Amino acid sequence: MKSINVCLIGTGRAGMIHGRNYAKNVQNARLVAVCDPNVESLKAAQEELGVEIGYSDYREVLRDDDIDAVIVVTPTQFHCEIVVAAAKAKKHILCEKPFGVNEEECQLMIDVAKENNVKLQVGFMRRFDESFRQAKALVDQGVIGDVVLVKSLTHGPSELKEWMYDISKSSGPIGEVNSHDLDTLRWFTGSEVESVYAIGGNFRSPEMKEKYPDYYDTVSMNMKFNDGKLGAVDGAQYVQYGYDARAEILGTHGSILVGDQSKLNVVVANKDGEVNKSAMHSWTYLFKDAYAREDQAFIDCILHNTQPEVTGYDGLMSVRLVRLALQSLLEERIVYVEEEKSNG
Ligand SMILES: NC(=O)c1ccc[n+]([C@@H]2O[C@H](COP(=O)([O-])OP(=O)(O)OC[C@H]3O[C@@H](n4cnc5c(N)ncnc54)[C@H](O)[C@@H]3O)[C@@H](O)[C@H]2O)c1
Known part of the structure; x- marks a missing residue:
């Protein structure tokens, strides 16, 4: 089966949980890059996760044709900007909760993902x-x-x-x-x-x-x-x-x-x-196990072309x-x- 190339955007507390899963526990996925403007955090993540490519600007990630999907785990105020740009660059997206700062942002992310035909899953790991x-x-x-x-x-x-x-x-x-x-x-x-x-x-x-x-x-x-x-x-x-x-x-x-x-x-x-x-x-x-299953489910919905189990609409309603x-x-x-x- 094809493997999905993933980049983690945001290497903080929650980001590293996803990063560890994609580096080790998720089938049919490869963590190929990580991204964080905080150089110390970026380097530490690259080292721990064994990832060679480190970007300090998410726009570089979106120009990388090797990357199929992004995991957005930045502070919430940056979700919308990054998710919208990622969808336009045809990357599939798993975005942490809270999905956006307000409902308008959530609706925009849903619309742009739909227009660009990419998967959009929101991180309600429960x-x-x-x-x-x-x-x-x-x-x-x-x-x-x-x-x-x-x-x-x-x-x-x-x-x-x-x-x-x-x-x-x-x-x-x-x-x-x-x-x-x-x-x-x-x-x-x-x-x-x-x-x-x-x-x-x-x-x-x-x-x-x-x-x-x-x-x-x-x-x-x-x-x-x-x-x-x-x-x-x-x-x-x-x-x-x-x-x-x-x-x-x-x-x-x-x-x-x-x-x-x-x-x-x-x-x-x-x-x-x-x-x-x-x-x-x-x-x-x-x-811990819920995050691993959430990360696997995201890859599976891309590979099987199914709707994510937790959608942008769920993110918006919350x-x-x-x-x-x-x-x-x-x-x-x-x-x-x-x-x-x-x-x-
Ligand atoms: N599912 C959950 O229960 C759960 C738990 C914790 C956090 N979260 C969510 O995850 C997100 C991140 O929270 P956290 O606790 O990991 O925060 P954090 O502050 O520990 O980490 C955020 C990281 O994002 C980086 N960052 C900031 N701007 C960036 C940008 N433009 N591009 C790339 N990276 C950028 C920061 O340098 C930092 O390393 C938030 O939306 C938070 O609400 C969800």
């Missing part, structure tokens, strides 16, 4: 996680009857960088951690959100309240879907105890739980009467839901998707 996939298959088989309510949560452990307190830049946890949950709800319900209500507060960084009064580190959202199903998402940053991603799907006659707070299925009991499990510390560990939920939180009211349409 859709490739074995547990999430098994749960979805069980839901589709009707094991719990009809879906009634989908709950999903993500809590991130890390201390925040200063820019993240400014929600005009980060959107807070709704944007930073919950875009995956919003995608999970759409995936499990098979429906679109009709209305959303979000409440939140800053509980862990009181010293930032004066400078960033809108900042919230914890959020709780309730959603109603256009076919009557219900959704609930909670998100939190700087929780310190570990990385936590779980979901529950409640049906008319059953429930499915996905995820666990612990890293391994090992429980230790000691003489003091304590029972311990070690906490999951990072998304990179929890979703960006839209982040915006609507943030609007609900700031305006302290239920936001209806229809009200937007009728307001033009």
Whole structure:
């Protein structure tokens, strides 16, 4: 079978996860180049991944006829420019989430990829996680009857960088951690959100309240879907105890739980009467296999000329839901998707 030549654009935290997969774990793909304007990061990636060609400007990548596909893992603000240029250069694209800074960018990327007949996949790797996939298959088989309510949560452990307190830049946890949950709800319900209500507060960084009064580190959202199903998402940053991603799907006659707070299925009991499990510390560990499957699925959809499992539209809808939920939180009211349409 033909092999797809891949270039990684952006060699930071998430980029290197994809880079390691394409260097070693993905069949019918070859990592032929990497790109990053940060020379240190570029050199380190070339060395670790054993890749000879290193570009400091993505435009050079797009002029390289040997490259069939690009993995865009730059900061989100550069996704649109790079994805649009890559599509025009006829490169297939896997782009990390959040897909774009706003819905207009997302729509532009979708349109240009379509016009140029290239594959465009968005990086919601939970859709490739074995547990999430098994749960979805069980839901589709009707094991719990009809879906009634989908709950999903993500809590991130890390201390925040200063820019993240400014929600005009980060959107807070709704944007930073919950875009995956919003995608999970759409995936499990098979429906679109009709209305959303979000409440939140800053509980862990009181010293930032004066400078960033809108900042919230914890959020709780309730959603109603256009076919009557219900959704609930909670998100939190700087929780310190570990990385936590779980979901529950409640049906008319059953429930499915996905995820666990612990890293391994090992429980230790000691003489003091304590029972311990070690906490999951990072998304990179929890979703390692999911990233590998996501990267393989991207190559397979190019080779078999099928639609990517996670599309630009999924990326766009998640960006839209982040915006609507943030609007609900700031305006302290239920936001209806229809009200937007009728307001033009
Ligand atoms: N799927 C997930 O759960 C997940 C997790 C983490 C990050 N992400 C997303 O991945 C993207 C990157 O995040 P990160 O945490 O790896 O960031 P990072 O800051 O660790 O890395 C970004 C890299 O991109 C490089 N870069 C900047 N501008 C560039 C350009 N024009 N061309 C090429 N490279 C450029 C930077 O030098 C840096 O090395 C973001 O969109 C982020 O939201 C997704």
